[in-house]
Amino acid sequence: MSTLNCSDSSNLAQPLQIRHVTLRNRIVFGAHTSNMSDSGLPGKQHLGYYLERARGGAAMIVVEPMPVHATAVLTRGNFRHNDDAVIPGFRAITDACHAEGAVMIHQLYHVGQHGDFDNSYQPSWSPSGLPSYHDNEGSHQMTELEIEEIIVGFVDAAARAQHCGFDGVELFAAYNALIDQFWLAWSNRRTDNWGGSFENRMRFSSEIMRRIRDRVGDQFVIGLAVSVDEGVPAALQINELCEIVAWHDERRLMDYVTCGTGSYFSFDKIIPTFQQPGNLGVPYAERLQQVVQHAKVQAESHVRTAASAEAVVASGQADMVSIVRGQIADPYLASKALTGRADEIRECISCNQMCWGRRSRDYWISCLVNPSVGREFEWGGDTFQRSESARDVLVVGGGPAGLEAARVAAERGHRVTLVEAGSVLGGAFRLAGRQPHRSQITDLLSWYERELHRLDVAVRTNSTMHADDIAAANADVVVMATGSRPAGTGFQRGRPLVAELPGVDHANVWSIEDVLSQTATLGHHVVLLDETGDWRGGGTAWHLADKGHKVTIVTPHAMVGSALQRIAGDFELRSRLARMGVAWCTESALLMWTGTAAVVRSSLDGSEQTLAADALVLACTNVPNSAIVDELIALGEVGHEVHLVGDVVAARSAVHAIYEARALAMRI
Ligand code: SF4
Numbered sequence: 199m200s201t202l203n204c205s206d207s208s209n210l211a212q213p214l215q216i217r218h219v220t221l222r223n224r225i226v227f228g229a230h231t232s233n234m235s236d237s238g239l240p241g242k243q244h245l246g247y248y249l250e251r252a253r254g255g256a257a258m259i260v261v262e263p264m265p266v267h268a269t270a271v272l273t274r275g276n277f278r279h280n281d282d283a284v285i286p287g288f289r290a291i292t293d294a295c296h297a298e299g300a301v302m303i304h305q306l307y308h309v310g311q312h313g314d315f316d317n318s319y320q321p322s323w324s325p326s327g328l329p330s331y332h333d334n335e336g337s338h339q340m341t342e343l344e345i346e347e348i349i350v351g352f353v354d355a356a357a358r359a360q361h362c363g364f365d366g367v368e369l370f371a372a373y374n375a376l377i378d379q380f381w382l383a384w385s386n387r388r389t390d391n392w393g394g395s396f397e398n399r400m401r402f403s404s405e406i407m408r409r410i411r412d413r414v415g416d417q418f419v420i421g422l423a424v425s426v427d428e429g430v431p432a433a434l435q436i437n438e439l440c441e442i443v444a445w446h447d448e449r450r451l452m453d454y455v456t457c458g459t460g461s462y463f464s465f466d467k468i469i470p471t472f473q474q475p476g477n478l479g480v481p482y483a484e485r486l487q488q489v490v491q492h493a494k495v496q497a498e499s500h501v502r503t504a505a506s507a508e509a510v511v512a513s514g515q516a517d518m519v520s521i522v523r524g525q526i527a528d529p530y531l532a533s534k535a536l537t538g539r540a541d542e543i544r545e546c547i548s549c550n551q552m553c554w555g556r557r558s559r560d561y562w563i564s565c566l567v568n569p570s571v572g573r574e575f576e577w578g579g580d581t582f583q584r585s586e587s588a589r590d591v592l593v594v595g596g597g598p599a600g601l602e603a604a605r606v607a608a609e610r611g612h613r614v615t616l617v618e619a620g621s622v623l624g625g626a627f628r629l630a631g632r633q634p635h636r637s638q639i640t641d642l643l644s645w646y647e648r649e650l651h652r653l654d655v656a657v658r659t660n661s662t663m664h665a666d667d668i669a670a671a672n673a674d675v676v677v678m679a680t681g682s683r684p685a686g687t688g689f690q691r692g693r694p695l696v697a698e699l700p701g702v703d704h705a706n707v708w709s710i711e712d713v714l715s716q717t718a719t720l721g722h723h724v725v726l727l728d729e730t731g732d733w734r735g736g737g738t739a740w741h742l743a744d745k746g747h748k749v750t751i752v753t754p755h756a757m758v759g760s761a762l763q764r765i766a767g768d769f770e771l772r773s774r775l776a777r778m779g780v781a782w783c784t785e786s787a788l789l790m791w792t793g794t795a796a797v798v799r800s801s802l803d804g805s806e807q808t809l810a811a812d813a814l815v816l817a818c819t820n821v822p823n824s825a826i827v828d829e830l831i832a833l834g835e836v837g838h839e840v841h842l843v844g845d846v847v848a849a850r851s852a853v854h855a856i857y858e859a860r861a862l863a864m865r866i
Pocket of ligand 1: 523524526527545546547548549550551552553554564565566567568
């Protein structure tokens with residue numbers, strides 16, 4: 199939980215002058231791809247998304263990157279490059295956000311050799327024709343005429359941004375994009391004026407900046423987005439970056455610089471999950487702060503909370519801080535932090551589940567803890583409409599579905615009672631928070647507890663309800679959010695005709711819920727069947743290895759953590775598990791548990807092996823905890839304002855639970 203108090207936000211509250219504009223505070227909603235365009239045009243979805251953050255107090259909003267050329271198109275939701283048709287939509291966004299007090303910047307990009315043919319239908323252009331790290335294609339070495347064409351693309355895009363009402367542009371030179379491909383000697387092997395010496399390698403970026411300035415005049419901000427990927431030889435390192443940024447700063451080519459982490463060579467640090475430390479990019483911003491004389495410096499990358507941002511600005515490590523996921527999770531982060539309501543901020547839990555997890559599959563982004571993201575234009579963002587008539591709402595179950603249903607119903611003015619059978623709120627989500635590095639889940643549950651208290655929700659724990667108790671409560675509306683439970687069968691998708699794993703009834707077979715609630719009695723060597731490829735298996739294996747167990751994972755997937763690829767969390771997990779001595783059998787099925795050993799068959803060649811072990815842990819898909827619903831049906835209650843949300847409908851994750859609960863509570 200953030201511990202920021204009103205008096206703690208004094209540095210964040212200070213205005214900041216950047217060229218001709220004044221930021222009202224130091225909290226920026228930095229550039230990221232929301233992927234929401236409507237046939238390449240900014241529409242209502244974009245407007246709702248950015249306007250909500252402007253209303254929430256963000257001082258500066260950097261609208262997601264605009265490709266500057268046909269070869270720069272990277273995502274399905276990219277805006278149309280080189281097309282004035284985008285102007286009315288952007289004008290609506292900049293006007294609306296300006297009216298709320300935000301400074302508006304537009305990022306411009308070209309990722310050079312790492313393009314995406316599936317979206318651009320163009321070859322990728324690069325300084326020296328080196329292969330893409332995005333896919334397995336080669337790239338085209340630009341001629342000098344083509345370099346000129348790209349520079350013109352940047353300048354035209356900046357001029358168009360000015361027509362759209364933006365206060366400036368931010369040039370993307372991060373993660374090994376086209377600009378930083380020109381900077382680095384290994385990726386710029388040219389022998390003409392654009393390569394070779396340091397000055398020559400700076401020519402591409404400096405030409406773009408100079409010509410933009412000539413075109414747009416003095417009253418326009420030019421920012422520069424850079425990054426460091428420490429220890430990755432192909433990516434920029436901080437010493438070299440300091441030299442480059444100082445060189446541009448001496449020439450006063452940019453007004454601010456923002457420094458992220460990671461690169462296309464190691465994606466896991468670009469949008470860090472909870473596996474990475476907080477404030478990941480701050481040390482690099484601090485180094486840049488020491489070498490610039492003119493430009494303002496922005497810190498970014500896993501600065502999660504307003505309290506962290508305050509500390510960064512207070513210590514002078516950076517002039518301003520970009521908090522992207524924090525303001526996706528709570529669009530009102532800035533205004534709450536600056537008005538003494540920091541403990542009302544719903545913090546991002548660094549899961550990447552619905553932001554990067556959707557963007558990586560080319561959907562528009564949303565948020566696990568805030569399902570209104572992307573629906574602001576139809577759901578009204580984080581401000582819920584009061585109900586015309588207050589009703590008595592009984593919520594049964596205190597997991598994420600029940601908590602969200604109770605909270606939103608209470609926000610809308612209903613009289614809400616939440617009943618939970620366990621001694622604490624949170625359900626299976628609280629157990630997930632016991633996996634290593636996942637205490638942000640527990641922080642989120644604490645936020646729910648504070649909000650329920652603030653909203654006068656009556657909360658009863660240690661209270662098991664039966665159907666007749668529910669009927670006797672005589673509530674106007676009943677929300678059933680009783681969650682799910684382990685199936686206990688060891689069912690594997692790869693063996694659909696085997697309903698129950700032979701040997702699953704041995705006493706030393708446990709669910710991950712047994713493990714995380716510490717009710718399992720495990721010996722030293724544990725075999726873990728990871729059916730789902732997500733945190734259920736991977737996070738529990740990490741938890742067990744952390745506690746000194748020898749763990750062997752059996753999974754049908756080609757790699758451990760396969761479902762975590764979408765959140766860029768799989769490599770870091772595998773790397774940790776490998777360092778902790780965890781072994782795995784991938785593309786394998788579990789044939790039998792003997793009580794002392796697991797019989798495993800390879801799906802590749804059919805070979806079998808026997809793994810001696812002290813216990814078997816099942817990380818399989820749960821089943822709905824629906825006994826009480828069946829009782830209600832028997833009583834004839836379902837259909838009379840009784841609603842089901844979350845895992846009791848179908849066993850899934852907190853994403854589905856919170857989304858369904860909010861959607862329901864907005865209409866009761
Ligand atoms: Fe944060 Fe997860 Fe929401 Fe992304 S989906 S903004 S990581 S809480």
